[in-house]
Amino acid sequence: MKYSNTIIIGSGAAAMGALLGLKRSKPLILDVGFDYKGKTSLQNKNINKSQRVKNLKINSMNNKFATASNQELIKFKKTNFKGVVSYALGGLANLWGGGVYRFDNNDLKNFPINYNDLRKYYDFLSKKIFKIQGKSDCLKKFLKEENMYDNLKLQGLSNEIIQNYYCNKKKINNHNFYLGKSRIALNKKEPRKLKYTSVFDNQSLVNEIFNPKKIIKNIIKKKKLTYKKNILVKSFKQIGNNIIVKTKNLKLNKIEKFKCKRLILGSGTINTTQIVLSSVKAYNKNLNFLDNVTITIPIFAKNNIKNADIYKNNLCLINLVNSTKNKKVNYFGSFFGVPKISILERFIKIKKKIYSKNYLLERISKNLGLLVIFFPSKKNLISLDENNRVNINMTNNKKYKNELLKILKLIKILKLKTYKFFTNINNNGNGIHYAGTLPMKYKPKKFQCDKWGKLHGYNNVYIVDGSNLTNLPAKNLTYTIMANAMRIASNLR
Numbered sequence: 001m002k003y004s005n006t007i008i009i010g011s012g013a014a015a016m017g018a019l020l021g022l023k024r025s026k027p028l029i030l031d032v033g034f035d036y037k038g039k040t041s042l043q044n045k046n047i048n049k050s051q052r053v054k055n056l057k058i059n060s061m062n063n064k065f066a067t068a069s070n071q072e073l074i075k076f077k078k079t080n081f082k083g084v085v086s087y088a089l090g091g092l093a094n095l096w097g098g099g100v101y102r103f104d105n106n107d108l109k110n111f112p113i114n115y116n117d118l119r120k121y122y123d124f125l126s127k128k129i130f131k132i133q134g135k136s137d138c139l140k141k142f143l144k145e146e147n148m149y150d151n152l153k154l155q156g157l158s159n160e161i162i163q164n165y166y167c168n169k170k171k172i173n174n175h176n177f178y179l180g181k182s183r184i185a186l187n188k189k190e191p192r193k194l195k196y197t198s199v200f201d202n203q204s205l206v207n208e209i210f211n212p213k214k215i216i217k218n219i220i221k222k223k224k225l226t227y228k229k230n231i232l233v234k235s236f237k238q239i240g241n242n243i244i245v246k247t248k249n250l251k252l253n254k255i256e257k258f259k260c261k262r263l264i265l266g267s268g269t270i271n272t273t274q275i276v277l278s279s280v281k282a283y284n285k286n287l288n289f290l291d292n293v294t295i296t297i298p299i300f301a302k303n304n305i306k307n308a309d310i311y312k313n314n315l316c317l318i319n320l321v322n323s324t325k326n327k328k329v330n331y332f333g334s335f336f337g338v339p340k341i342s343i344l345e346r347f348i349k350i351k352k353k354i355y356s357k358n359y360l361l362e363r364i365s366k367n368l369g370l371l372v373i374f375f376p377s378k379k380n381l382i383s384l385d386e387n388n389r390v391n392i393n394m395t396n397n398k399k400y401k402n403e404l405l406k407i408l409k410l411i412k413i414l415k416l417k418t419y420k421f422f423t424n425i426n427n428n429g430n431g432i433h434y435a436g437t438l439p440m441k442y443k444p445k446k447f448q449c450d451k452w453g454k455l456h457g458y459n460n461v462y463i464v465d466g467s468n469l470t471n472l473p474a475k476n477l478t479y480t481i482m483a484n485a486m487r488i489a490s491n492l493r
Contacts, residue, residue, distance in 0.1 A: 004028035004226070006492075007245060007260040009233050009275070010267030012091025013478050014465035016212035017121075017485025018264050019219060020129070022492065026225055029216070030247060030258065031267075032073070032087035033229030034066075066094035073232060074274065077385060081392035083291070083429025085270045089229070090213030092268060092432060093478060097316050098184040098209035099334070100132055100479040102144045106328040107473040112442045112451040113487075115144075121483035121490075123147065130185040130210035138169075139180035142321050142329055148183065157369050158317045160301055161335060164414045177410050178321045182334070185210040185479070212482065231256070233271075235279040236263055238458055262460040262492065266485060269434035269466045270382070270390060276438060276447070276455070277384040284385060287447055289392055290377035290436035290472040294426045295400060297371040297407065299335075299416045320371070322406075331403065332474040336370040373407060374431065375400065377472035382437055394428035433477050435466035453488035464488050 006027040008015050015029065066088045074085055086092045102122050105115050126132050126147040134148035154162055165172060165179040172179070187210055220227045230251040237244045245258040265272045269289075277285060320333030380394045404423060411418050440449045444456040449468045455461040464485035466477055 001244075001257050001259050002028075003259045005260065006262045006264065007243075007258060008264045008266060009245075010091060010265070010271070010465065011089050011213060011216050011227075012086070012266065012268060012465070013093045013096075013212045013481045014266030014268075014485045015091075015264075016215050017482035018266055018464050018489040019216065019225065020124075021121075021486035021489030023490065025492075027264075028226045028228065028258070028260070030231040030233055030245070031089065031227065031229050032232055032250065033227075034088040035090075066090070066092065074270070075387070075389040077389045077391040079392055080394050081429045082427035083270075083392070083432065083434070086268060087232070087271075089216070090211055093212045095432065096209070096211070096476075096478050097334075098186065099316060099319075099476040100126070100130075100145065100183045100185045101332075101475040102483075103473065103475065103480045104142075104144055104327070106326070107471070107475065109471065111470045112440050113484075118480065118483045118487060121486045122479065124486070125479070125482055126185075128188075129215065130188055132183050133181075133186055134183040135181040137180035138173075138178045139319060139321055141327055142178070142323055143183060145183050150181070152181070152317070154181075154317060157301060158335065161318055161369075161414055161416070164416075168413050172410065172413055175406065175410065175413075176322050176324060176330070178323065179318060180321075182316050182319045184316075187214075233267065233275055235275060236461065237279065238461070241459065243458075243460060262462065264462045264464055264489065265455075265467075266464040269437055270392075272463060272465055272467045273382055273437040274384060274388075274390055278388060282384070282447075284383055285447070286381045286383050287437045288439070289380040289382035289394075290434070290469070291380065291394075291429060292377055292431035292433045292472060292474060293375040293400070294431045295373040295375075295404060295407075296424045296426055297373070297411070297418055298422045299369045299371050299411055299418050302415055302417050320373075320410075322403075329474055331376070332374045333407075334372050334374075336372065371407070371411070373403075374433075374474045374476075375403075376474045377431075377433075377436070379436075380428075392429070400425060433466070433472060435469040435472045435477060438463050438467040439470040440468050441470070452491050453484075462488055462492070 004027065006022065006025050008018055008027050008029045011029060011031045011033060066086050073087055086094065088094055103118070108114055126145070132145060132148045133152055134145060135150045136148065162179065186208055219225050230249060232248045232250055234246045234248060236246065241261065243260050243263040245260065245263065247256050247258065249256050265275065273287065316334040316336050318335040322330045324330065378395045380392065383391045385391055408418065408420060438447055438449055438455065440451055440453065444450050446456055448456050449463050453462040453464055453468055455463055466481055469477065
């Protein structure tokens with residue numbers, strides 16, 4: 001049985017944050033570790049059709065490795081959940097568009113921590129690990145980011161949207177809407193002149209966006225950790241002061257065990273929850289499960305935009321915030337460009353009669369975009385049955401008609417056009433912001449963590465991924481997962 005003082009499960013945003021926070025420790029990472037270049041016997045198998053998500057980034061040929069072998073390595077009980085898990089090196093962060101949005105005290109309500117507990121870790125990440133493309137604009141009071149530089153000139157549809165916003169700013173703000181440039185995490189090196197091609201169709205943009213696995217690969221090269229891939233973690237058990245981790249070696253097709261003093265779980269919310277429930281054989285035990293509800297609205301300019309370059313609109317370059325006077329973000333929006341009408345069809349439900357008139361849509365494709373709205377999560381349920389199948393039951397998402405009417409009115413003020421029947425309240429699980437199953441609490445109980453991520457009932461088992469988030473506001477959670485994982489790991493002695 002192999003021994004390591006510290007074992008980290010996973011290699012995504014949470015694992016990276018934990019690695020940055022650990023002091024004087026050379027941990028062992030256990031990971032399945034599919035990668036874009038490294039194919040395995042499992043990687044090219046089809047994803048379970050019942051679990052497919054209508055999401056452009058997942059359906060990209062270059063990103064399918066991120067959700068490879070869902071059907072082989074995890075079993076879902078058939079429910080209304082249409083999401084995914086990742087066994088890739090970098091996890092679901094491979095599908096991250098780079099959006100970095102700090103959680104403020106409104107977002108951290110009911111957490112046993114506040115913004116000041118996370119601030120120095122946000123600052124470290126934004127100064128030392130990546131650079132944030134953004135601008136001090138109307139969104140600053142909601143997003144709090146200070147360490148930004150503006151190296152991007154908006155063009156085409158993105159420029160049209162932001163210009164129309166400033167022309168009608170007072171009217172739009174009176175409706176509690178605010179627009180500004182997205183905050184995007186890019187590689188630390190000074191980027192070249194930014195040429196944003198499609199995040200959905202090729203790797204050129206992905207190479208500009210920061211990916212946590214790049215930090216992990218760099219640490220591996222410096223031999224500051226031991227990385228063992230093709231390892232699927234099944235469960236763990238505490239014996240005395242040690243933790244025994246049971247795994248399956250996928251390459252050798254055999255069970256292997258590892259021993260450690262500290263176990264850090266950062267393999268993503270669904271994977272981590274399955275491991276914890278399986279470890280104590282807590283079958284049919286319901287835990288809360290969070291994911292942002294999303295609505296997709298196609299938009300296009302009323303008039304042709306001269307020299308519109310669709311390949312500079314495909315990244316999320318503009319964000320929308322709906323907020324009341326206390327600066328609480330009620331919901332959050334991202335404007336995307338759409339390079340091909342066929343991709344648009346994948347994302348939204350278009351009535352059959354429209355298909356016969358696709359040529360009309362092709363003519364305006366350069367001025368097409370998508371507005372994706374993220375709402376705070378409702379409480380859903382996750383459990384594990386006796387056959388080790390994951391059961392996720394999601395609440396009904398069809399209750400946002402009033403908000404949708406407000407958004408359609410905003411689109412009209414922005415001099416854009418859409419049709420109500422084009423809009424789509426997306427499938428359950430489509431937000432891919434999974435969290436909240438093992439939440440941090442002031443006074444934790446079973447299947448909960450304390451403020452330092454320590455799982456109740458164990459001496460040295462720590463949760464550092466989205467599982468430990470108490471609430472899920474209408475913001476991308478990746479930045480906060482990294483900062484919180486770093487905070488937890490920096491406290492370990």
